[in-house]
Amino acid sequence: MVASSFSSGRFWVRLRLAICSFAVIYLIAPLIVVLIISFSSAPFLTFPPPGFSMQWYNNLFTNPAWFNSLVTSIKILIPTSILATVLGTAAAYGLARSSFVGKQLVMGLLLSPMIVPVIIIAIGIFGVFRALGLYGNLLGLIIAHTILAIPYVVMTVSGSLAVIDKRLEDAALTLGASPLRCFRRITFPLIFPAVLSGMLFSMVVSFDELIVSMFISTPVVRPVTVQMWSNIRGSVDPTIAAIATLLFCFSLLALLSERAAARKVKKEVDE
Amino acid sequence: MNKVPNVISKDGKQEMSTANSILELVGVRKVYGSAVAVEGVDLTLHNGEFLTFLGPSGSGKTTTLAMIAGLQMPTAGKILLNGQAVDPLPPYKRNIGMVFQNYALFPHMTVAGNIGFPLEMRGVDAAERKRRIAKTLELIGLPNMGDRYPHQLSGGQQQRVALGRAIVFEPPLLLMDEPLGALDKKLRVQMQLEITRLHRELGISILYVTHDQEEALVMSDRIAVFNDGKIEQLGTAKDLYERPSTAFVAGFLGESNFFHGTVSGLSDGRCFMETPYGQLGAFNNAALQVGDEATLAVRPERLFLYRGRDKKQENCVSGTLTDLIYLGQSRKCVLRTANGDEVVALQHAQQVEEASMIIGEEVCVTWNCADANALSHRTASN
Amino acid sequence: MNLVAKNPMNKNAWLIVPAIVVILCFFIYPVSWLLIDSFARPKWGIQNYEVVLGRFVYLKVLLNTFTISAGTTFWCAVIGYPVAYTMAHCSKRTRRLLIFVVLIPFWTSLLVRTFAWMVLLQKTGLINQTLLTLGVIAEPIALIYNRIGVYIGMVQVLLPFLIFPLYSVMLRIDRNYSFAAATLGAPPVRNFFRIYLPLTLPGLVSGGTLVFVSSLGYYITPALLGGPADLMIAQLIERQISTSGNWGMAGALAVLLLVVTAICLGVVHRIIGVKTAWGR
Ligand SMILES: Nc1ncnc2c1ncn2[C@@H]1O[C@H](COP(=O)(O)OP(=O)(O)OP(=O)(O)O)[C@@H](O)[C@H]1O
Ligand SMILES: [Mg+2]
Numbered sequence: 020m021v022a023s024s025f026s027s028g029r030f031w032v033r034l035r036l037a038i039c040s041f042a043v044i045y046l047i048a049p050l051i052v053v054l055i056i057s058f059s060s061a062p063f064l065t066f067p068p069p070g071f072s073m074q075w076y077n078n079l080f081t082n083p084a085w086f087n088s089l090v091t092s093i094k095i096l097i098p099t100s101i102l103a104t105v106l107g108t109a110a111a112y113g114l115a116r117s118s119f120v121g122k123q124l125v126m127g128l129l130l131s132p133m134i135v136p137v138i139i140i141a142i143g144i145f146g147v148f149r150a151l152g153l154y155g156n157l158l159g160l161i162i163a164h165t166i167l168a169i170p171y172v173v174m175t176v177s178g179s180l181a182v183i184d185k186r187l188e189d190a191a192l193t194l195g196a197s198p199l200r201c202f203r204r205i206t207f208p209l210i211f212p213a214v215l216s217g218m219l220f221s222m223v224v225s226f227d228e229l230i231v232s233m234f235i236s237t238p239v240v241r242p243v244t245v246q247m248w249s250n251i252r253g254s255v256d257p258t259i260a261a262i263a264t265l266l267f268c269f270s271l272l273a274l275l276s277e278r279a280a281a282r283k284v285k286k287e288v289d290e
Numbered sequence: 291m292n293k294v295p296n297v298i299s300k301d302g303k304q305e306m307s308t309a310n311s312i313l314e315l316v317g318v319r320k321v322y323g324s325a326v327a328v329e330g331v332d333l334t335l336h337n338g339e340f341l342t343f344l345g346p347s348g349s350g351k352t353t354t355l356a357m358i359a360g361l362q363m364p365t366a367g368k369i370l371l372n373g374q375a376v377d378p379l380p381p382y383k384r385n386i387g388m389v390f391q392n393y394a395l396f397p398h399m400t401v402a403g404n405i406g407f408p409l410e411m412r413g414v415d416a417a418e419r420k421r422r423i424a425k426t427l428e429l430i431g432l433p434n435m436g437d438r439y440p441h442q443l444s445g446g447q448q449q450r451v452a453l454g455r456a457i458v459f460e461p462p463l464l465l466m467d468e469p470l471g472a473l474d475k476k477l478r479v480q481m482q483l484e485i486t487r488l489h490r491e492l493g494i495s496i497l498y499v500t501h502d503q504e505e506a507l508v509m510s511d512r513i514a515v516f517n518d519g520k521i522e523q524l525g526t527a528k529d530l531y532e533r534p535s536t537a538f539v540a541g542f543l544g545e546s547n548f549f550h551g552t553v554s555g556l557s558d559g560r561c562f563m564e565t566p567y568g569q570l571g572a573f574n575n576a577a578l579q580v581g582d583e584a585t586l587a588v589r590p591e592r593l594f595l596y597r598g599r600d601k602k603q604e605n606c607v608s609g610t611l612t613d614l615i616y617l618g619q620s621r622k623c624v625l626r627t628a629n630g631d632e633v634v635a636l637q638h639a640q641q642v643e644e645a646s647m648i649i650g651e652e653v654c655v656t657w658n659c660a661d662a663n664a665l666s667h668r669t670a671s672n
Numbered sequence: 673m674n675l676v677a678k679n680p681m682n683k684n685a686w687l688i689v690p691a692i693v694v695i696l697c698f699f700i701y702p703v704s705w706l707l708i709d710s711f712a713r714p715k716w717g718i719q720n721y722e723v724v725l726g727r728f729v730y731l732k733v734l735l736n737t738f739t740i741s742a743g744t745t746f747w748c749a750v751i752g753y754p755v756a757y758t759m760a761h762c763s764k765r766t767r768r769l770l771i772f773v774v775l776i777p778f779w780t781s782l783l784v785r786t787f788a789w790m791v792l793l794q795k796t797g798l799i800n801q802t803l804l805t806l807g808v809i810a811e812p813i814a815l816i817y818n819r820i821g822v823y824i825g826m827v828q829v830l831l832p833f834l835i836f837p838l839y840s841v842m843l844r845i846d847r848n849y850s851f852a853a854a855t856l857g858a859p860p861v862r863n864f865f866r867i868y869l870p871l872t873l874p875g876l877v878s879g880g881t882l883v884f885v886s887s888l889g890y891y892i893t894p895a896l897l898g899g900p901a902d903l904m905i906a907q908l909i910e911r912q913i914s915t916s917g918n919w920g921m922a923g924a925l926a927v928l929l930l931v932v933t934a935i936c937l938g939v940v941h942r943i944i945g946v947k948t949a950w951g952r
């Protein structure tokens with residue numbers, strides 16, 4: 020490493036490296052703990068666990084409370100991610116490819132659910148959704164999660180649209196492509212990694228959402244996070260760890276596939 | 291007020307009818323917010339003609355092309371394609387080929403995919419498409435590169451693909467926006483020849499944009515010189531070079547010496563003006579009247595250089611020789627007049643041997659009235 | 673003046689409409705009701721604000737919220753700055769590894785991470801056991817259900833929000849500045865404080881603001897890892913609804929939280945522009 024201000028004094032280098040090592044451990048420790056506990060043979064949270072077992076994964080799929088909530092979460096997650104991706108991508112494209120007064124304001128509006136504290140959104144939605152018949156059913160949860168996921172899609176897709184060369188679209192138009200076909204054949208393939216990553220983000224947002232769900236779900240329609248929450252506050256069992264491990268594997272897979280897609284497009288765009 | 295440019299066809303006749311014109315621009319204007327990008331452009335492009343837009347950066351060349359292609363809406367004015375108003379047509383229905391400034395090849399499609407794209411959009415079936423792609427690849431000299439991606443090609447090859455993609459659907463009109471801007475000198479010259487060859491073989495009309503004057507002179511039938519969103523002059527290369535109608539054109543295309551003064555007399559097409567250097571005469575290219583402020587422009591190679599101060603001759607400007615620059619075929623001589631103006635004269639090798647001069651010597655230059663142009667002073671501030 | 677100029681491109685503007693409608697109906701509308709409730713329930717007036725700003729219990733919670741957020745921001749900066757620096761000035765492989773590690777929290781459920789801390793920090797948890805075995809402590813120390821627990825949990829959650837904006841600023845810094853300062857005779861530490869730190873300050877401020885603002889509204893982590901003395905405003909809002917159904921009070925607290933959030937973001941926007949505030 021080249022000598023520079025912060026790193027030329029030995030003491031400072033050591034201190035910095037010590038903090039970094041600590042940070043790495045600090046950041047991954049919870050994940051490791053969760054992974055290990057999910058294979059624990061003990062029925063309660065001892066660490067390190069006394070032995071290996073798959074019982075908590077088993078429990079996840081046989082215990083109706085857990086299994087149903089998992090199914091509920093997936094039933095919410097799929098429509099949410101589709102809705103948020105479609106709405107968010109359309110909005111991002113509309114914003115990037117038009118000009119009107121107040122564009123900044125509209126952008127701010129689209130991103131606002133990400134900025135306003137979730138607890139405020141949660142009770143606001145709780146108050147209104149009860150009156151609209153959106154309380155305690157899948158539709159309400161899907162709508163609420165879609166609201167929370169839209170900003171992530173808008174942000175990733177907008178970023179990508181800002182980067183791609185607008186002249187490619189112009190070229191397609193002069194070559195005879197109608198705007199719709201131009202989008203399908205040129206724009207969409209180029210922003211695809213961003214759309215995919217927005218979609219993955221919205222899946223994660225939906226699957227991980229607790230606070231709003233807590234307010235508008237009932238024991239009958241209960242997403243897995245709410246089930247976890249009540250479990251954590253009551254008699255804790257390592258099934259949570261099993262879910263978390265599965266979720267992490269899913270996230271990792273999603274991350275890798277998104278990276279792969281992005282790399283493929285990037286390779287083509289790089290001249 | 292916009293002056294209507296004198297439209298002169300290839301053989302020098304004044305253009306009257308628009309019967310064989312493929313494209314016509316009438317008073318086309320484009321305003322972005324408060325900035326005027328194009329200000330009243332009038333233009334007629336003949337069938338099969340190669341017309342070049344030449345002008346400095348930001349003079350509105352790309353914007354004009356974009357309006358013709360339909361990518362930008364004119365703020366005012368009319369664009370006619372084959373005599374039909376084209377304004378209501380969206381770009382994808384205009385059937386105009388366009389080569390973009392940085393090629394704009396689709397990065398996620400192969401060369402064949404790029405070239406086949408316009409055919410696909412026109413519903414050409416796969417077999418026919420394949421045949422025409424192959425033919426075009428042949429034409430642009432890249433017969434085996436159909437399966438490559440744009441990023442696997444060199445700059446010159448990308449340029450050819452962009453060209454191929456724009457001509458594969460046989461548009462009657464091809465727009466090219468500085469297509470050779472990113473290439474090195476040698477490749478440029480080669481591509482210039484190839485584009486001229488294609489133009490001849492395909493018989494299509496081409497609107498070509500460049501800010502390289504040499505390129506414009508080599509390739510075009512006619513040249514439109516752009517400045518500040520307007521066409522300063524439109525004509526053949528010879529017209530523009532020998533009879534520039536504004537000082538901007540005289541200075542932008544090649545080099546010119548300028549002298550400012552007031553018109554004092556007129557006689558059969560010539561014009562005499564009073565200047566700090568006495569009376570100077572030139573061809574009256576701007577319909578100047580007695581009393582008008584005027585600028586006289588004369589090319590360095592049209593100047594005769596003498597030693598001493600020869601006051602007897604008309605059109606004589608004298609000064610001190612300050613620089614002698616050897617250019618091989620010729621020699622550039624710079625003299626500074628008593629008023630502090632610099633005058634550049636070009637001597638051919640032959641003349642150089644006849645008269646040996648040294649720096650610091652008193653010299654004078656003179657010219658034939660027919661070789662200089664008297665221009666209106668209005669635009670001379672460039 | 674017409675908002676949408678006569679331009680074919682502007683047909684695209686209609687694509688924004690569905691998303692905006694959804695946001696307006698199911699986000700702006702509910703939140704606005706809540707804000708109105710703060711003045712309208714149980715009766716019109718500012719009585720809710722008088723209570724919030726006038727009673728010690730509430731002020732205590734506001735103070736808690738501020739100190740916890742500030743503390744979290746401070747610790748994030750202390751840990752995050754060296755990490756961002758290392759990320760910006762190391763080999764490609766190390767960088768990729770560090771980015772992955774810093775991103776891990778983004779990909780693990782917040783709830784699950786908090787749960788993991790519960791396991792690690794409890795009296796019989798790994799940390800206490802290790803310290804006991806090593807003889808550092810004689811009996812288990814309380815790491816959870818108090819301020820320490822809250823900090824440990826929140827700093828871990830919010831660290832990436834500080835690191836990434838800072839990292840992107842550091843990447844853009846021309847190293848020659850530091851070299852120049854060194855050739856001008858500035859000793860390393862002085863050089864750092866006079867040259868490097870000021871140059872990275874925008875990243876630190878934007879990352880710090882992000883952390884601070886997010887902390888203000890945090891609910892899950894303090895609720896699970898904190899004790900009764902660490903009550904934060906989000907928990908208080910939740911309790912107004914779930915225990916007493918007091919919409920007016922909840923609304924007033926929400927307004928307070930929103931205003932503070934908006935002021936923080938607004939100030940930072942003024943200073944460095946919102947683009948950098950989001951680390952892009
Ligand atoms: N989208 C736009 N918004 C605002 N102004 C623009 C826009 N596009 C072009 N302009 C302005 O219009 C003028 C003409 O631009 P144009 O691109 O036509 O120039 P050009 O002659 O093609 O230059 P170059 O040789 O550099 O390509 C410039 O002053 C430019 O700043
Ligand atoms: Mg241009």
